[in-house]
Amino acid sequence: MFATVLVANRGEIAVRIIRTLRRLGVRSVAVYTEDELAGGAPPRHVRDADAAVRLPRGGYLDAEAIVDAALRTGAEAVHPGYGFLAENAGFARRCAQAGLVFVGPPPEAIEAMGDKIRAKATVAAAGVPVLPGGAEPDDDLAEAARRIGFPVLVKPSAGGGGKGMLLVRSAEELPAALESARRTAQGAFGDGTLLVERYLDRPRHIEIQVLADAHGSVVHLGERECSLQRRHQKIVEEAPSPLLDPETRARMGAAAVEAARAAGYAGAGTVEFIAHATGSGVEFFFLEMNTRLQVEHPVTEAVAGIDLVEAQLRVAAGEPLWFTQDEVRLTGHAIEARVYAEDPARGFLPTGGTVLVLREPEAEGVRVDSGLLPGTVVGTGFDPMLAKVIAHGPDRAEALRRLDAALAATTVLGVPTNVAYLRSLLADPAVVAGDLDTGLAERHVPAPAPRDDALAAAALLLHDRPAGTDPWDIPDGWRIGERAWTRYRLRDGEAAVEVRVRGLATAAEVAVGDGAAVPARLLGRGGDEVTVELGGIARRYAWARDGDVLWLGAGGAAWRFEFAGERRERAAGRAGGGAVRSPMPGTVLLVKVAEGERVTRGQPLVIVEAMKMEHVVTAPIDGVVTELPARAGRAVELDALLAVVEPEEERP
16 A cells, blocks of 8 residues: 555545545645635645645646655655546656556556547447447538437537536537537547537436456446436436346446456446336446546445445555455445535526535434535635535435435535535435436426525524613614614515514514514524524524625525625626626636627627536627627626627617
8 A cells, every 4th residue: 555645636525535545544645726725724635634735827737736746745646536637648647657656547548438439439349338429530420410310419529527518409509519519628628529429318327336456357336326417417326226127237237347348447437328218128328438436436335335545546556356246235325415516596507705604414324525614715716516415324215314414404604505406306206206317407496495584584683782782772673652663675696675673683573575573583692503583483593794795504505695785786887788797706718799799689798617617698688799898718706797788779
């Protein structure tokens, strides 16, 4: 085993790798960037490591800087986690040239499986079923799409994680999809080569975890169901799949092992399949092989009882696998939910901010992989995944119950997240029944978290005054006769609600909007927790104040209320219907129009990128672009003015 390992990643995966290194008695070295010090304290993975090195401007993608950091700190091996460097054959070779062990497969295997076109040819030759399609440079993609029939999936040949993948339902949509996918692929992977594949309606995404050593042994550890996705990004994963019977599981496992053998694989990897039920059973096709540790690996660890990071390290150190396929035992059921910095109310667009309050669950059968700490600044330059909550139980129903309880006990204030959405999705009848497909999460429309109680609690907190305050300043509404109402205007997103309070915060009445007044009082307030009784029912909230914003959290939901008068404009420019504002904090990737240009409603104006997601901002009306402050490469805040479009008849 190695004495020192450098972890060439950040966030929750770096924390998780360091945890295993610590257990094995291996010294860990972290890397970080200047941007990660924005909160004034080192990020969690730096705090947890034995040593850390600040990277120069190139950051985590600067292979030379990472190799230099490893050499300077006496590391013998580099673990890339997952991401760009984990599937970069050039980086693996550079590590070898420097005398460092790359904790991952051989460069030749990365190349064979990293290119989707080559990967399909490799596994097809080994007898693994593949989807029909076409690929550059040999095929004309428009002709290939027409041949296999719409809808089709457009995919970058390089890379993974769903980046650049687009569903195209007609020939008319194809040119724009190819342009977008090629731009994403070139930017993310340095290779704009694309392919198209047959699209299966309501398919299931099932993957097989494989382990291989350098001595010829290859085993699989069963499957993971990863069908719950948004924009081709997984959000909930489980093991085993509710779809597979033992015979199909064995066939898929054998196919994955053959795919790994065909690639000359060593280490931990994942063979992904697309599957659907037919009248005679389950049909499955090879999608791709991810030559790295997967985000969802904890569910396999839970049911197989094997630490996959430890397995990676032992294989990289030259050790043989310590078990055979016949010795693999899968026990119980595990489900993982990914916590993202995104706002479901804004179409799941990326968010950011500073973590003001953090609560992570601790319970039987529950594991949390997290890169968060109180004070962590979540910017838009990295992936939006913040943490993973994993639950393991004796069966699927118990795993679902434990995961829901764990998410209910998860609180993140200061950064909007998808935790409440995850609870809603897990309660969907189709999810409970195990009737999954890759479009289910997109179709699921969650009911908004009830907010009237939270509004009442927020108003009471604003109404409260510490003991010893001048009694004439206490807003209790005292008058000769009936007490008067104190009014608070709270804004939740775009909606503003008036909440009326009268009496002391410890013995009050509260009316939300046009609703009737109900008895309310603060029962306790200490630190970042408050207990509020409303209509005779007491509820406990986490809370935090950030200037004119009050955050409340309970049951996995979080509310952000602005309360200082009317919302201020966040950027200069017109406020009319022709103003075009950024729907998320991020960076302007592309400006597609010029000032003075005539545009039509729905025409793309600006492309904003944040957390590896592109968002096309379109013209709200027909007219002329009269202002265009957006500039490619410029960082923008939420609601920053990007352009102004005026109707031609209104122009002077």
